[in-house]
Amino acid sequence: MFGFSIFLNEGLTNETKKYIEEMAQNGFSGIFTSLHIPEDDAAQYRKRLTDLGSVAKEHHLELMVDISGEALERAGFSFDRADELIEIGVTGLRMDYHISNNQIARLSQKMPIALNASTITDGDIKELQEAEANFKHLEAWHNYYPRPETAIDKNWYRQKNQWLKSYGFTIQGFVPGDDKLRGPLFNGLPTLEEHRGMHPLAAALDLLEDTDKVYIGDSGLSKEVLKQFSLYLKEEKIKLNVKELDKQVEYVLGDHINRQDEARDVIRSAEARFKDIPNIEPLPVRKRDLGAVTIDNKNYLRYMGEIQVVKQCLPADEKVNVVGQVIEKDQALIKHIKAGQKFSLESVEKND
Template identity: 40%
Template sequence: MCYGISIYLSESDTFNKNWMEKAAKNGFQYIFTSLHIPEEKNVDYVKQVKWLGKTAQEFHMEVMADVSPASLERLGLLFSELPSLTDWGISGIRMDYGFTAKQIAWLSHHLKIGLNASTIDEEELKKLMDEGLQPNQTEAWHNFYPKPFTGISKQSLYERNALFHRYGIKTMAFIQGDEQLRGPLQLGLPTIENHRHVSPALAALELQEMNTDKICVGDLNLMNKTLQELKYLMEGTVPLYADFNKGYEIFNNMVHSNRMDAAEYVIRSVESRQQLSHFQQEAHGLEVFNEGTITVENELYGRYAGELQICLKDIPADTKTNVAGRIKEESLSLMKKVGGGKRFVLLNSNVK
């Protein structure tokens, strides 16, 4: 799974460089930028694109630039000169409107190409293939949607991803940021409308579940806490914030795996029973373990002693089971994404 960030050339070089450095340190691998945003005025595109390409190379990040025929005028380039963008440090271009199938196919032999995944249909895709489009040089990039209620549905994205995968083309979609949202609306830049008001980590995990190959942050930046969460997701681990009761701190920051034969009611940690610690019975006075409760089987549970579980639903309490802590409210949605064999980590909820 590959993650990227968006860079807007109207922002200051200092701001953009700091964001690139922070993202690169947290495992992000590529940059998206657009060369035809109406709000971006008084931008020296040639100077800024060359600066972006050079700076991205310092952080070992690829750059994909969104272009239109009008963008070529801003760059002072003819269409046939687009391959020279590699000399500027640009890895590829997302080609929006205004280009023919023959032009796009030709360019895929010289640059990485991004198609508009949200608008192109199968007939157009077949035409591109007939013209010689190189699938291994092509990606399908979904749009982001600044205006509320205009983003696409999960079903639509899933179906369109499947379409491009049939032709051997990888896909990309956007998640919103959470620290500084981009204007003029500042309402997030997701691809899927229902992601506008969820955490970036949950949005990213759902995009992964819909077989999206690359994920890009549409907004200006992310909080450090969110960067940490996404770094875990890149490594195939679901981050869950938790509060542990005294005596159970051993499980803090420990990476667990849910059993392959995932239970309906609980997440069962494979690794917890391999620990040497065994817990004596503790009175809890509960009749029900609520959703999000973290439990550990005590010594009365025999061979199950020491097994950590997380309640996916409310279940009857048991005297053979101790209450170790609780998943934070903010992580309950992510908790439900921990399927069979999925890794997860329990993090101190005070980490900022």
């Protein structure tokens, strides 16, 4: 499941409402927000959360709210009146520090409750069990990290998640956006440091290997990246944008499926054999860099017409024509095109 973030530092504008609608239409199913309230804004935050809940309900979106007990009370809500939160569209609460495990256990009987994945201990598990928490409603949500060099190590993340899953927790993590990055640092909001600056969909697919819910930490996705998410969510297809290097690229553009016998060095299109391709004349040889899009020429005899995307740098080959290049931003997606994975190659020139 994929979700996205909406921050309540301002009221819901028409632009934000349109963004929420777009995200829902393109397959996203949850909103994350935070209710950490400045002293003088309590009344405004109550209205903003109520408005956001209304929009979330309208588009059938989950709404997880990061909250402390103090901020909740200043906004006019209470843990003792969880039904009121559910009524306005809040579907879950992510608990901040200083909220007791007994209180978390009581709330878990009414709604999904997210704990800070990084700080859950054996002691917490024991206390929650003793308090008869509903573990089917307990989730473990990781943090995002605005400051470079402070986000989580991938190996630690996976080890922690394995431990959490042994207790039945649903696991969540954040990946950065690529538009409207959150200030004041504007360096993305990832859970894993290696995802900072990475293509958001590539980062999301990476997390999905051992994460149940992936949310965009920042406030926006570019139109092109949103389209790539949409294709993946609706058709399970990975779209790669390709820079044209030769007119023969017309033979390789379009929809493909990676062969079931996955190659080490290249993605091999299983669809190539069904394409009506004429005699392919050799082109001047080029080194095949990561993301090179190639078609075998007539010198490869029965392999003529084979279409590939290169997964690691390979030497030039007089039998292989390099006709396109996956743009740098999309190259991180290549490793996620596994055996049987649908993908498409689309020209950036034709999209302009």
